[in-house]
Amino acid sequence: MSRAALLVLADGRFPAGGHAHSGGAEEAVRTGRITDAASLESFCRGRLHTAGLVAAALAAAAALGCDPAALDAAADARTPSPALRTAARRLGRQLMRAARATWPGLELDAVAREFPRGVHQPVVLGLAARAAGLGAADAAHCAVYESVGGPATATVRLLSLDPFDATAVLARLAPEMDRTADTAVSAAHRVRKGGPDELPAASAPLLEIGAEAHAARPVRLFAS
Amino acid sequence: MRTGGVRATARITARGDGRGGTELPVLEGEGPLAPRRTRGSGAQARVVLVGAMSGPLGGDHLTVHVRAATGARLLVGSAAATIALPGQAKGDARYDVRLTVEDGAELHWLPEQLISARGSELRVVTRVEAAPTARLVLREEQVLGRVGEEPGRLTSRLALRIGGRTVLDQELACGPGAPGGWDGPAVLDGHRAVGQLLLVRPEFAEAPVGARPVAEGAVLVPLAGPAALVTATAPDARLLRRALDAALSALG
Amino acid sequence: MHLDHSLPLPAPAVGADAHRPGGARRALRVGLGGPVGSGKTATVAALCRVLRDELSLAVVTNDIYTREDAEFLLREAVLPPERITAVETGACPHTAIRDDISANLEAVEDLEDAVGPLDLVLVESGGDNLTATFSRGLVDAQIFVIDVAGGDDIPRKGGPGVTTADLLVVNKTDLAPYVGSDLARMAADAKAARAELPVVLQSLRSEEGVRDVADWIRARVAAWTA
Numbered sequence: 001m002s003r004a005a006l007l008v009l010a011d012g013r014f015p016a017g018g019h020a021h022s023g024g025a026e027e028a029v030r031t032g033r034i035t036d037a038a039s040l041e042s043f044c045r046g047r048l049h050t051a052g053l054v055a056a057a058l059a060a061a062a063a064l065g066c067d068p069a070a071l072d073a074a075a076d077a078r079t080p081s082p083a084l085r086t087a088a089r090r091l092g093r094q095l096m097r098a099a100r101a102t103w104p105g106l107e108l109d110a111v112a113r114e115f116p117r118g119v120h121q122p123v124v125l126g127l128a129a130r131a132a133g134l135g136a137a138d139a140a141h142c143a144v145y146e147s148v149g150g151p152a153t154a155t156v157r158l159l160s161l162d163p164f165d166a167t168a169v170l171a172r173l174a175p176e177m178d179r180t181a182d183t184a185v186s187a188a189h190r191v192r193k194g195g196p197d198e199l200p201a202a203s204a205p206l207l208e209i210g211a212e213a214h215a216a217r218p219v220r221l222f223a224s
Numbered sequence: 225m226r227t228g229g230v231r232a233t234a235r236i237t238a239r240g241d242g243r244g245g246t247e248l249p250v251l252e253g254e255g256p257l258a259p260r261r262t263r264g265s266g267a268q269a270r271v272v273l274v275g276a277m278s279g280p281l282g283g284d285h286l287t288v289h290v291r292a293a294t295g296a297r298l299l300v301g302s303a304a305a306t307i308a309l310p311g312q313a314k315g316d317a318r319y320d321v322r323l324t325v326e327d328g329a330e331l332h333w334l335p336e337q338l339i340s341a342r343g344s345e346l347r348v349v350t351r352v353e354a355a356p357t358a359r360l361v362l363r364e365e366q367v368l369g370r371v372g373e374e375p376g377r378l379t380s381r382l383a384l385r386i387g388g389r390t391v392l393d394q395e396l397a398c399g400p401g402a403p404g405g406w407d408g409p410a411v412l413d414g415h416r417a418v419g420q421l422l423l424v425r426p427e428f429a430e431a432p433v434g435a436r437p438v439a440e441g442a443v444l445v446p447l448a449g450p451a452a453l454v455t456a457t458a459p460d461a462r463l464l465r466r467a468l469d470a471a472l473s474a475l476g
Numbered sequence: 477m478h479l480d481h482s483l484p485l486p487a488p489a490v491g492a493d494a495h496r497p498g499g500a501r502r503a504l505r506v507g508l509g510g511p512v513g514s515g516k517t518a519t520v521a522a523l524c525r526v527l528r529d530e531l532s533l534a535v536v537t538n539d540i541y542t543r544e545d546a547e548f549l550l551r552e553a554v555l556p557p558e559r560i561t562a563v564e565t566g567a568c569p570h571t572a573i574r575d576d577i578s579a580n581l582e583a584v585e586d587l588e589d590a591v592g593p594l595d596l597v598l599v600e601s602g603g604d605n606l607t608a609t610f611s612r613g614l615v616d617a618q619i620f621v622i623d624v625a626g627g628d629d630i631p632r633k634g635g636p637g638v639t640t641a642d643l644l645v646v647n648k649t650d651l652a653p654y655v656g657s658d659l660a661r662m663a664a665d666a667k668a669a670r671a672e673l674p675v676v677l678q679s680l681r682s683e684e685g686v687r688d689v690a691d692w693i694r695a696r697v698a699a700w701t702a
Binding site for chain 1: 540541543544563564565566567568571572575576577578579581582
């Protein structure tokens with residue numbers, strides 16, 4: 001594996017649309033659940049262990065070569081909010097576009113052809129990692145980092161939070177991100193033998209409820 | 225003198241009796257799980273799980289199998305809330321619920337709340353297998369601690385398959401020792417009651433529900449299959465029930 | 477007129493490719509950028525009214541707050557609603573048109589799938605600052621819209637939008653006497669900053685309205701489809 005390729009894929013500037021999504025942070029800010037760095041940290045920690053873990057396991061399983069269609073269906077089952085399913089597929093399409101331009105290959109082309117409406121973003125992330133010559137652990141790390149990096153960046157913009165404080169939040173979460181990625185990779189290896197029911201299904205009720213409230217708002221800064 | 229906790233299984237099987245009613249060829253329980261038939265209404269048979277109050281304790285493993293066979297109209301409830309308590313035996317308590325709804329059958333699974341008392345450790349897994357033309361109404365309510373009490377450790381998984389395809393798979397983990405952030409702004413944010421209402425109706429395949437808020441802190445969403453889910457959080461059990469009742473009546 | 481739209485990139489994964497997956501030529505994409513309040517949305521609305529009977533066109537807006545500009549265009553009924561799409565920009569409108577164009581490319585392609593074939597897609601950026609420009613991966617040509625009320629020294633100050641846009645529009649010329657802007661000076665400064673690149677001074681309240689910009693776009697479309 002190439003450590004530098006991992007940095008390219010994990011870079012927040014990788015042009016795959018993530019900048020327009022807050023990971024639920026905008027709704028949490030609007031309803032007063034995130035007000036400062038401490039509540040941002042608590043939000044990110046909760047998201048990491050729920051949506052982040054599931055995304056990381058999906059990404060790792062895709063990186064191991066598990067069937068993208070089965071993983072996509074499993075992602076649907078773990079995403080009750082239709083607003084979040086739509087956002088995940090849209091981001092999946094955007095990441096697919098960026099990945100195909102960045103690491104051209106037949107496997108990505110085939111999945112793009114088979115699913116013109118897109119597959120869940122973490123599945124594409126795993127496929128992109130494969131195309132970049134990366135492994136399951138790399139894909140899982142990208143996913144867990146995204147799961148907290150997005151809300152942190154968005155909160156800086158939404159609350160005019162001190163960016164140093166937000167970055168320190170991410171740094172404090174690093175050991176938990178590593179452990180979550182490890183858990184996800186173990187699950188992904190089980191998926192290879194036992195199928196997608198082996199994927200974690202950790203859920204966060206307020207992320208689901210908040211995503212629908214956010215989608216219904218006429219005025220918002222972030223797509224999700 | 226038990227060392228590994230109680231193992232108990234209840235089995236309920238319902239089927240159409242051919243005369244527009246529902247019969248219960250299997251209705252058996254043991255230990256703390258005692259199913260009792262009560263007066264039904266119309267074609268619907270009703271069963272109440274009695275005695276769930278006493279468990280589960282740490283180390284216990286309770287299992288409930290409910291099968292609604294073709295033609296059955298079955299409602300299963302419980303006589304009182306289930307309280308997870310710390311036990312003498314080591315390890316988690318487990319509570320497994322297996323619901324099978326066959327073609328042309330209808331099951332209402334409407335137990336009272338599950339209360340996670342301080343010091344308890346319970347893992348609940350509810351798995352529903354629904355046939356393509358099955359109908360289901362399922363309610364789950366988790367209450368984190370008795371009044372003014374810290375909760376125990378509770379992990380609750382709810383999975384639904386329709387025609388062999390997984391349509392919903394969700395797990396909520398909360399209480400001491402749960403992965404971090406469970407009580408923070410992404411997950412429960414101090415709410416002490418959380419619940420779900422799951423509906424399976426064949427007509428949702430053609431006409432899915434529209435996503436919308438149905439009560440304070442409760443949202444109705446269409447799943448990726450002929451099913452709908454209400455997810456609700458509330459400060460306490462009473463307000464949670466009020467939200468889920470409002471959601472159910474909004475669905476008709 | 478020179479068109480640089482034939483970057484050799486693999487189709488159909490990227491936006492600069494001139495063809496749709498089916499092999500048909502895709503629509504010409506024209507970006508409109510410029511500071512907040514300079515009249516981008518009003519110009520887009522005027523262009524739609526003038527061009528909609530002769531061209532098959534659609535609009536993508538990049539609102540700072542979602543849907544504000546899209547709602548305006550819908551309210552004005554300049555195009556059927558299925559021909560107007562809004563893209564959320566996460567509080568960074570310049571990112572969505574320059575650094576990470578993936579959401580806009582999705583929006584453009586979805587429009588072509590839904591209501592195509594199209595001759596022209598106008599991509600309106602969210603109001604931003606003088607440095608915001610469109611990526612060449614997203615649009616084939618870009619128009620930068622400033623207005624006289626924003627200060628008559630803007631052409632002199634320059635910036636990527638003013639100096640490199642394919643067309644610079646100085647809008648609201650009717651307001652010049654009221655805000656003390658020197659139109660002649662703006663035109664001279666713009667010419668100095670832009671060398672051969674064209675400049676249009678317009679007032680949407682005048683009889684000519686958006687005519688010059690529409691003519692410029694017609695020429696672009698003609699060259700694109702030639």
